[in-house]
Amino acid sequence: MQTLELTETSYHRLLKRQIRKSLPPELAEHSDIQDFLLAVNQAYTEYQDDLTRMELILEQSSGELFKANRELSRIAQEKTEEAAHTSKRLEEVVGSISEVLVQLDREGNFTYLNQAWESITGYPVSTSLGQSFKGFFPTLESRDKLVDILTPGTDTKDETIRLITANGQEKWLGVSLSPYYSNGGHIGFTGTLADVTARVTAETKLQSYTRDLERINAELDQFAYVVSHDLKAPLRAINNLSEWIEEDISDMLEGETKDQFRLLRGRVHRMENLINGILSYSRAGRMKTVREKFNIRGFVDELCESFSTKKPLKFTIEGDKATDIEAEKIALTQILQNLISNGIKYNDKAEIDITVGWKDLGGQFEFYVGDNGPGISPEFHERIFIIFQTLQARDEVESTGVGLAIVKKILDEKHSKIRIDSVMGEGTTFFFTWPKNEAKDI
Incomplete structure (x- = not known):
């Protein structure tokens, strides 16, 4: 009865079905068979448990895979939309570029052009692709330049080439092309084309x-030379004639008449100085002189030694003795000579003190020339740089009024500044800047 109950209630359902179907009752109740059936039942039970656990795991994995797949689908959709947006923006950027982005095959035929090609040349991009680059440049000069550019090499080549647009307009293109290689072989060129017509x-x-300016300057120099010669000749004649007349009638001349003859020759001398001053002013800043490197202290010492006067004269030199400068020495000499000369000429003191100095300001030098003269009133600080302007009557101090005008003109050419610091009755100091690195002549 125990065996029958076990058979009916404890075996796995699949095993019970097989027992009923295949085993006769007497065999099913045999003790050896019972042990075998129990082992099989245990295997069925474990298999069923494993199957149940597997189904649970598969169900859980399936849910996770579904969620992951849905998330991947969402990400893929976002990336696709982002790529499409980026591609659209890239197309818009490329389309808005004013330069032509160009790609050529090794024979020089267009394989890529952006919309700027049509904007600049008038030729449609669609019909230009596949055509030879050389075909758009009809002149022999332009073709020769392209032959050089389209020669394979390692460097980027730049050239300016004349092109006739689709509507017959002449334009200039700045062409910059670089060869590119793949697997060691030359396969084409890439680069840019820019409309440089305006440039x-x-x-x-x-x-x-x-x-035109060089021609005008040459004519001006010639004119100034001729005018100078034509004006100076009669002045010398007047001076000589006055001396001859004075010699011929010297026994008849009295004090006032002699003074008039002296005044006449003085006016002739002043007129000649004015002519020389005008010539110097017209040439100031226009004469090309050689830049040279020199020591400022030695240069200033040599310059100061060239001055002399009847009054006691003292020079004070201030500045770093080791400072060198590379500049147009002649132009700098003109400036310092005029400033020092004015400090001596217009000085009202019994002893003349002149100070010359310089400072390194980093990007430029600052020079200064001071004197212990009468000073300059502020209302004249601008006027004194105008040609022919003098603060004292020419009969009191002989002057052309050109020196400071030359100084200002030279400094204007150098884009430099000049200023005045003056105390009435104590003296005046002129400060001016000088570029440390002058632009090279082209």
Whole structure:
């Protein structure tokens, strides 16, 4: 009865079905068979448990995979939309670039062009692709330049080439192309094309203006030379005639008449100085002189030694003795000579003190020339740099009024500044800047 109950109630359902179907009752109740059936039942039970656990795991994994798949689908959708947006923005950026982005195959045929090509040349991008780059440049000069640019090498080549647009307009393109290689072989060129018509036109006009200016300056120099010669000749004649007349009638001349003859020759001498001053002013800043490197202290010492006067004269030199400068020495000499000369000429003191100094301001030098003279009233600080302007009557102090005008003109050419510090009755100091690195001549 125990065996029958076990068979009916404890075996796995699959095993019970097989017992009923295949085993006769007497065999099913045999003790050996019972042990075998119990082992099989245990295997079925474990298998069922494993199957249940597997189904649970698969169910959980399936849910996780579903969620992951849904998340991946969402991310893929976002990335696709982002890529599409980026691609659109890239197309817009490329389309808005004013320069032509170009790609050529090794034979020089267009394989890529952006919309700027059509904007600049008027030729549609769609019909230009596949065509030879050389075909758009009809002149022999332009073709020769392109042959050089489209020669394979390692460096980027730049050239300015004239092009005739689709509507017959002449334009200049700045072409910059670089060869590119793949697997060691040359397969084409990449680069840019830019519309440089405005720049080329401006350069052409500038060259024309430069030639005109050089011609005008040459004519001006010639004119100044001729005028100087033609004006000085009669002045010398007047001076000589006055001396001859004075010699011929010397026994008839009295004190006032002699003074008039002296005044006449003085006016002739002043007129000659004015002519020389005008010539110097017209040439100031225009004469090309060589830049040279020299020591400032030695230069100033040599310059101060060239001055002399009837009054006691003392020079005070201030500045770093080791400072060197590279500059147009002649122009700097003109400035310092005029400032020192004025400090001596207009000095009202019994003993003349002149101070010359310099400072390194980093990007430029500052020079200064001071004197112990009468000083300059503030209302004249600008006027004294105007040509022919003098603070004292020329009959009191002989002056052309050109020296400071030359100083100002030279400094204006150098984009430098000059200022005045003056105390009435105590003296005046002129400060001016000088570029440390002057622009090289082109």
